[in-house]
Amino acid sequence: MEKVEAKLTYEKAYAELEQIMQDLQQDKISVDDLSAKVKRAVMLITFCNEMLRSTEAEVGALVKKLGL
Amino acid sequence: MAERKVYTLSQIGSAIKKRIEEATHGEAYWIKAEIASIRCTQHAYLELAQHRDGEKVAVMRGTIWSSSLQQIRHALGAESGNILKDGVEILFLAKPRYHLVYGLSLAIEEIDLDFNISGMERRKRETIATLKAEGLIHRNRLLPLPIVIQRIALISSAGTAAYADLMQHLENNEHGYRFHVQVFNASVQGDAAAAELRAAVSAIDPPCFDAVVIIRGGGSKLDLEPFNDLELARLVATLPIPVLTGIGHEVDISVLDLIANSPHKTPTAAADFIVDRMLYFETGMTGMLSEIHNTMLAAFSRHKETLGAWREMATMRPAAHCRVQRGALHTFTSQFTRLITEELNGQDKLLDGFGQSLLVLPRHKLAQVETARVREMASALAARAQLGIQHVIGKLEGIGNAVHLLAPERLLERGFSIARAGGKAIKHAALLKPGDEIETTFANGRTWSTVNKIEADGKG
Numbered sequence: 057m058e059k060v061e062a063k064l065t066y067e068k069a070y071a072e073l074e075q076i077m078q079d080l081q082q083d084k085i086s087v088d089d090l091s092a093k094v095k096r097a098v099m100l101i102t103f104c105n106e107m108l109r110s111t112e113a114e115v116g117a118l119v120k121k122l123g124l
Numbered sequence: 125m126a127e128r129k130v131y132t133l134s135q136i137g138s139a140i141k142k143r144i145e146e147a148t149h150g151e152a153y154w155i156k157a158e159i160a161s162i163r164c165t166q167h168a169y170l171e172l173a174q175h176r177d178g179e180k181v182a183v184m185r186g187t188i189w190s191s192s193l194q195q196i197r198h199a200l201g202a203e204s205g206n207i208l209k210d211g212v213e214i215l216f217l218a219k220p221r222y223h224l225v226y227g228l229s230l231a232i233e234e235i236d237l238d239f240n241i242s243g244m245e246r247r248k249r250e251t252i253a254t255l256k257a258e259g260l261i262h263r264n265r266l267l268p269l270p271i272v273i274q275r276i277a278l279i280s281s282a283g284t285a286a287y288a289d290l291m292q293h294l295e296n297n298e299h300g301y302r303f304h305v306q307v308f309n310a311s312v313q314g315d316a317a318a319a320e321l322r323a324a325v326s327a328i329d330p331p332c333f334d335a336v337v338i339i340r341g342g343g344s345k346l347d348l349e350p351f352n353d354l355e356l357a358r359l360v361a362t363l364p365i366p367v368l369t370g371i372g373h374e375v376d377i378s379v380l381d382l383i384a385n386s387p388h389k390t391p392t393a394a395a396d397f398i399v400d401r402m403l404y405f406e407t408g409m410t411g412m413l414s415e416i417h418n419t420m421l422a423a424f425s426r427h428k429e430t431l432g433a434w435r436e437m438a439t440m441r442p443a444a445h446c447r448v449q450r451g452a453l454h455t456f457t458s459q460f461t462r463l464i465t466e467e468l469n470g471q472d473k474l475l476d477g478f479g480q481s482l483l484v485l486p487r488h489k490l491a492q493v494e495t496a497r498v499r500e501m502a503s504a505l506a507a508r509a510q511l512g513i514q515h516v517i518g519k520l521e522g523i524g525n526a527v528h529l530l531a532p533e534r535l536l537e538r539g540f541s542i543a544r545a546g547g548k549a550i551k552h553a554a555l556l557k558p559g560d561e562i563e564t565t566f567a568n569g570r571t572w573s574t575v576n577k578i579e580a581d582g583k584g
Contacts, residue, residue: 066271073413074412
């Protein structure tokens with residue numbers, strides 16, 4: 057997976073997407089930033105998708121990391 | 125010592141039995157008592173007790189004969205297990221009976237189920253009232269429920285159908301979502317249930333989970349009792365993460381359902397709720413992405429349009445400007461030309477008039493001189509023409525004379541003759557041979573003769 061910030065959560069991803077969409081709809085994003093924003097949106101969704109469907113191995117690692 | 129009257133045991137027993145039967149007239153009484161212990165064979169044998177302030181104040185045996193036991197079990201239905209057990213207070217209809225061998229016991233004929241249920245309801249109401257007073261009743265419900273519930277602390281009795289159902293629905297969801305479930309085992313029925321549930325809740329480390337899920341399969345009304353436990357409710361209410369319940373029941377609501385963040389009727393319903401929420405989240409995200417994409421495309425096309433308009437303005441404006449300038453120039457030129465022409469014409473007319481007035485006199489004189497000259501020339505030409513004609517006539521006359529002299533008659537007159545053979549004039553002697561007859565024409569007659577000798581001189 058692409059390197060994402062450590063503390064990205066579903067909620068944060070969702071909120072950020074909403075913000076991007078709002079900014080876009082209100083024409084707050086310049087053409088220069090458009091593709092970067094869309095790229096970010098795609099990354100957020102990819103991140104969430106992969107998190108939603110993460111494999112058992114990843115879960116195991118996660119649980120281990122949590123010290124359970 | 126007076127003779128003592130000695131009774132046998134059966135005599136005494138019979139007497140007591142008789143007295144009891146006289147006193148009760150075989151009537152049955154509604155009696156309230158706690159089942160201290162119960163033992164079931166074909167019949168049920170109970171130790172009934174009454175406590176007051178923790179002290180046992182009355183004890184009596186009770187019996188449910190097999191015929192009554194069947195009826196009672198039928199009447200209690202699913203609750204028989206919850207009622208015919210140690211520690212339960214029951215309200216029952218019984219006849220005091222004295223048996224010579226087994227002594228005094230209460231023959232139980234009927235058990236009032238409502239007494240137990242209303243007892244449970246009363247305790248439940250009390251628990252709810254307490255929780256309200258402690259400000260705990262809404263505490264868990266006020267916690268925000270994460271959109272994605274993925275790390276789950278599951279309180280359940282492992283190996284039960286409820287557990288299997290929940291896990292099946294979570295793990296085999298059609299969207300491929302993965303869940304991280306940690307099971308905190310606790311029996312959900314029976315006397316130990318409340319204590320085990322409390323232990324399970326206490327064992328959860330909240331930061332590691334998105335939510336706690338408490339489930340139980342179906343059960344009777346009184347089976348809900350552990351979920352009405354005040355201590356358990358306190359623990360659950362104060363959990364810092366949301367609690368979901370799937371405590372299978374038809375119409376009743378346990379205290380836990382009441383305080384849970386998200387109560388569900390069955391474990392399956394709880395699992396589906398969690399999966400649906402994930403789907404909702406994902407669909408929302410995907411929808412937003414496509415909306416972002418569309419908005420972006422719209423923004424691009426809007427910018428493109430503006431750019432296009434600008435480009436058009438940048439190219440068309442100068443061209444239009446040039447056209448206008450050219451038009452203006454053209455108009456100017458034609459106007460200028462017209463003006464110049466008009467001016468020139470004016471000048472011309474002026475000059476013309478001026479010139480004419482200047483030339484009137486000399487031109488008149490010139491005309492007279494010229495006319496005279498032309499006349500002279502004309503008469504000279506006429507004289508010369510006359511001479512020419514005469515000369516031509518003379519020449520023509522000479523030619524006519526010559527032609528006359530050359531005519532054959534004239535030649536014959538001058539001594540020439542024409543020889544012919546076969547009607548044709550003979551121009552070469554070589555064409556003749558001796559013996560040929562020739563016709564000779566003279567000026568005034570013809571002769572016919574025969575050729576004797578030929579002498580061609582090769583000429584002609």
